[in-house]
Amino acid sequence: MASGKFITFEGIDGAGKSTHIGFVAELLRQHGLTVVATREPGGTALGEALREVLLHQKMHLETEAMLMFAARREHLAQVIEPALARGDWVISDRFSDATFAYQGGGRQLPLAKLEALEQWVHPHLQPDLTLLFDVPLEVARTRLDATRTLDKFEQEKADFFAATRAEYLRRAAQFPERFQIIDATRTIAEIQQTLAHIIAGLCKADA
Ligand SMILES: Nc1ncnc2c1ncn2[C@@H]1O[C@H](COP(=O)(O)OP(=O)(O)O)[C@@H](O)[C@H]1O
Numbered sequence: 001m002a003s004g005k006f007i008t009f010e011g012i013d014g015a016g017k018s019t020h021i022g023f024v025a026e027l028l029r030q031h032g033l034t035v036v037a038t039r040e041p042g043g044t045a046l047g048e049a050l051r052e053v054l055l056h057q058k059m060h061l062e063t064e065a066m067l068m069f070a071a072r073r074e075h076l077a078q079v080i081e082p083a084l085a086r087g088d089w090v091i092s093d094r095f096s097d098a099t100f101a102y103q104g105g106g107r108q109l110p111l112a113k114l115e116a117l118e119q120w121v122h123p124h125l126q127p128d129l130t131l132l133f134d135v136p137l138e139v140a141r142t143r144l145d146a147t148r149t150l151d152k153f154e155q156e157k158a159d160f161f162a163a164t165r166a167e168y169l170r171r172a173a174q175f176p177e178r179f180q181i182i183d184a185t186r187t188i189a190e191i192q193q194t195l196a197h198i199i200a201g202l203c204k205a206d207a
């Protein structure tokens, strides 16, 4: 049996990635694939409990980074790796690129420390495809302000998000084989067209 593929969604808060998860899951199902849609931090009972703490409590930066990877370790063991081994496809709203972008870029934790955690937690696994929803900060901020009560990260200032976005773009340049940058300033319909094109290509390559 072919092993499944692992797709991650990334971007600064308000870029619009969560809007498109269901659409991509449905596209994959139309290609006859079994899909597991999940998110980070979260995806397991323990991960969701850690998410609650991470999104609402202040803590030391290194504690924050280690808890992100602790939640990820559980997520990999309980959800991601078993699903891929069954041949299912996994789509995750965020994964390790978010830790590099937010804790590394936004909060300036040395990247070498994050690389050490990544080596520990998933030395042999990387996403097959990472969709980076990219928008200028002002667009993301306007979208967020229009919709919801902001959590700990969403309350950060513009320079935090500028550094987070810059680290995402730096990683996209570093790993061009798996990143696709989506211009998320466009309409939802236009973005869906691009996503349909990318997913069709991925499914064809897999056939
Ligand atoms: N392309 C878009 N154009 C306009 N508004 C959008 C677009 N994509 C998402 N939104 C809106 O912006 C808000 C944030 O989107 P969401 O998907 O929750 O962002 P994220 O998951 O990246 O934080 C939501 O209200 C959503 O409806």
Ligand SMILES: Cc1cn([C@H]2C[C@H](O)[C@@H](COP(=O)(O)OP(=O)(O)O)O2)c(=O)[nH]c1=O
Binding pocket: 013, 018, 039, 040, 041, 055, 068, 093, 094, 095, 096, 098, 099, 100, 102, 103, 151, 153, 154
């Ligand atoms: C996975 C992950 C998320 N985060 C942050 C980014 C987001 O602000 C927050 C939760 O992500 P997200 O689920 O995108 O938030 P929402 O449901 O509000 O759209 O956690 C990190 O700082 N590091 C990480 O490793």
